[in-house]
Amino acid sequence: MYDIENSIGFLLAKVYQRGFGLFKEQLDSYGLTPKQFSLLAFLWIEDDLSQTSLSHKTQVDRTTIGGLIDRLEKLGLVKRLPTPEDRRAYRICLTERGRELEKELCGLAARVTEKFLSPLTAEEQTVLRSTLKKLRQ
Amino acid sequence: MYDIENSIGFLLAKVYQRGFGLFKEQLDSYGLTPKQFSLLAFLWIEDDLSQTSLSHKTQVDRTTIGGLIDRLEKLGLVKRLPTPEDRRAYRICLTERGRELEKELCGLAARVTEKFLSPLTAEEQTVLRSTLKKLRQ
DNA sequence: TACCGATAATCAGTGTGCTGTCAATCGGGG
DNA sequence: CCCCGATTGACAGCACACTGATTATCGGTA
Numbered sequence: 001m002y003d004i005e006n007s008i009g010f011l012l013a014k015v016y017q018r019g020f021g022l023f024k025e026q027l028d029s030y031g032l033t034p035k036q037f038s039l040l041a042f043l044w045i046e047d048d049l050s051q052t053s054l055s056h057k058t059q060v061d062r063t064t065i066g067g068l069i070d071r072l073e074k075l076g077l078v079k080r081l082p083t084p085e086d087r088r089a090y091r092i093c094l095t096e097r098g099r100e101l102e103k104e105l106c107g108l109a110a111r112v113t114e115k116f117l118s119p120l121t122a123e124e125q126t127v128l129r130s131t132l133k134k135l136r137q
Numbered sequence: 138m139y140d141i142e143n144s145i146g147f148l149l150a151k152v153y154q155r156g157f158g159l160f161k162e163q164l165d166s167y168g169l170t171p172k173q174f175s176l177l178a179f180l181w182i183e184d185d186l187s188q189t190s191l192s193h194k195t196q197v198d199r200t201t202i203g204g205l206i207d208r209l210e211k212l213g214l215v216k217r218l219p220t221p222e223d224r225r226a227y228r229i230c231l232t233e234r235g236r237e238l239e240k241e242l243c244g245l246a247a248r249v250t251e252k253f254l255s256p257l258t259a260e261e262q263t264v265l266r267s268t269l270k271k272l273r274q
Numbered sequence: 275t276a277c278c279g280a281t282a283a284t285c286a287g288t289g290t291g292c293t294g295t296c297a298a299t300c301g302g303g304g
Numbered sequence: 305c306c307c308c309g310a311t312t313g314a315c316a317g318c319a320c321a322c323t324g325a326t327t328a329t330c331g332g333t334a
Contacts, residue, residue: 001181001182001239001243002178002181002239002242002243002246004175004178004179004182006266007246007250008250008253008254008262008265008266008269009156009160009171009246009249009250009253010175010178011266011269011270011273012149012152012153012156012269013153013156013157013171013175014196014269014273015149015269015272015273016149016150016153017196017321018272018273018274019146019149019150019272020150020321021321021322023146024322033289033290034146034150035289035290035291036289038141038147038150041139041141041147042141044138044139045138045141050312050313051312051313052311052312052313059151059154060290060291061290061291061292061293062312062313063291063292063293063313063314063315064290064291064292065313066313066314066315067289067290067291068289068290071289086299086300086311086312087298087299087300088298088299088300088311088312088313089299089311089312089313090312090313102138102139105139106138106139109139109144109146112146113144113145113146116145116146116272117145117272119271119272119274120268120271120272124268124271125145127264127268128145128265128268129143129145129148131257131261131264131265131268132145132148132149132151132152133148134256134257134261135152135155135156135253135254135256135257136148136151136152136155137155137256154291157291158291158292161292170319170320172319172320172321173319187282187283188282188283189281189282189283197320197321198320198321198322198323199282199283200283200284200285200321200322200323201320201321201322202283203283203284203285204319204320204321205319205320208319220282223281223282223329223330224282224328224329224330225281225282225283225327225328225329225330226281226282226283226329227282227283
């Protein structure tokens, strides 16, 4: 018999689900989802990138990135600008509003993370982070 | 600036995604997904339950459970039987075929898990399991 | 018995991940 | 300069997760 309740795969899925839910709850008033936040977080580091390079950086499928950008565009947080030297590609840029949200949303993310990780000691959090990095590849 | 690449939430999402993908790949030839497998794994422990009690046990949303069961039913692995004492509810039971798959799929799951966790030592795996349990709640 | 709140499951709609297909465009070789 | 393979992004379709509304039924009470 398979001890699903104690399998790391199952536990991982449930913990992920809980974290996602917590985050989603807090982002709701902004009309944002955790995935959209994560894309924004990458754009705050560097924007003016093509959808493909964003897809590589974030490890999100190219078709999914398209949909994410659609929604962020509707919210007025990013815009698609033409690329002069390649008419196939867009440059994905933050709007003024998209930049403004950085401080506020980062604070929110920090608070959610703290709540999410509250069952763990600082030491355990550090170990978890390095373990996850090993598993990410 | 938010260091998304090192945030536990982001890493968790990516690791989950990798595990899900690995599992999905292996289950593909059965026409099953990891979520469907996890529901089966619960049913191997105990079946003849209502959708609601399965939803509680597995911590999967009630509406999602309905869809999962739809697909498992189409594959001929489970069936919905009427509940004599409550005409609203179904009893979700494994079919012969659904029971037969247990040994095979559990072996597959064990192999996938081993591959997924191969970057970690046995010690690290144990620590990860107990950390995830703390975070699950 | 007739009604009422609670409960089981479904349906509709949104967000996301993935596969596969397609059109437009790019870049390099003949 | 034209053709071909590669690349960028769009779109359709399937699998979920979750919210909220709806339908059918249950159980208890007036």
